[in-house]
């Protein structure tokens with residue numbers, strides 16, 4: 390058995406798909422140490438830098454003193470503290486929904502919501518590029534699962550039209566696609582939901598704190614009333630850890646009663662909820678956090694457009710298409726040699742996701758100019774976290790040259 394596992398691992402390695410852990414120390418925002426060397430991190434989702442904001446840290450300190458470290462039990466046993474209730478009320482107000490429910494993580498939220506809403510007689514239709522947690526949630530539900538090609542809403546229409554025999558129909562999409570950084574067309578999705586009398590679930594994990602006048606996310610304005618359930622995470626722009634769903638009262642009651650990842654898991658620790666409450670306040674009170682992020686995004690876009698890139702993203706996530714798994718790993722390692730951490734995240738698609746640097750960092754610009762190639766890629770990013778990379782193609786043997794941005 391172990392020999393078989395070893396062979397399978399060797400196969401992954403040969404294909405450039407082998408994942409390994411890297412232990413970092415002395416985290417300080419967008420930097421950390423690794424093997425005696427300082428790294429600049431381009432791989433997180435702390436878009437606004439709130440994980441280290443003094444007010445968030447202070448809120449966590451106070452809650453730690455008052456509540457201790459762990460919640461001690463599941464929510465339905467004795468794990469629901471006043472902080473759980475307060476955060477859920479705030480999240481419901483923030484997302485413009487009747488109720489909200491906090492889960493242990495965004496991943497658990499998607500697992501919990503889809504498996505609670507759908508069963509064997511139901512149909513779940515989703516964009517092919519939906520996050521893994523949505524796919525896993527759909528699988529757990531036992532419902533029939535159909536994918537439509539990325540943002541191909543006429544195909545989605547066709548699938549819903551041709552599958553009338555099912556009970557409930559559930560339409561699911563990310564709002565901001567986590568690997569490609571592009572946005573779903575929510576107007577189309579709402580139209581399809583109405584046309585086919587489906588439930589619409591939108592995962593706004595990368596939208597919250599980043600989009601919307603007050604950071605409410607992509608699911609905002611008129612659209613939010615038509616979205617039956619909004620999934621969010623406390624782990625990205627809020628800089629903490631946990632997940633939530635915001636929806637109507639009956640839908641949230643359904644989750645409390647049927648969602649196994651809610652019922653059978655220890656409640657998220659109050660200390661994390663106190664920190665999330667403070668992050669939520671900051672997101673609404675301090676638009677400069679978001680402005681800084683978007684200034685950085687625009688600066689990168691201008692720079693890259695000026696260099697001839699065709700940018701396909703309007704979010705702080707810029708995918709880099711390398712085109713070959715082993716090459717993606719090689720590029721990642723070449724960058725690591727230069728103190729830049731950009732793990733090849735989605736190997737199958739040869740893509741990187743990166744996190745922010747400091748604007749004043751001398752290594753803030755990195756350009757990669759493959760000799761004889763018509764393409765190259767570069768990235769730059771700013772003060773508060775955020776994923777700000779770009780796209781391009783390279784060839785085996787190309788070199789990565791750190792340089793300053795103009």
Ligand SMILES: Cc1ncc(COP(=O)(O)O)c(C=O)c1O
Pocket residue numbers: 494495496497499520522563567592594595622623624625631632
């Ligand atoms: C779109 C999307 N949904 C859900 C999740 C899971 O959230 P969490 O990290 O809080 O488990 C992620 C995380 O990468 C994500 O990108």
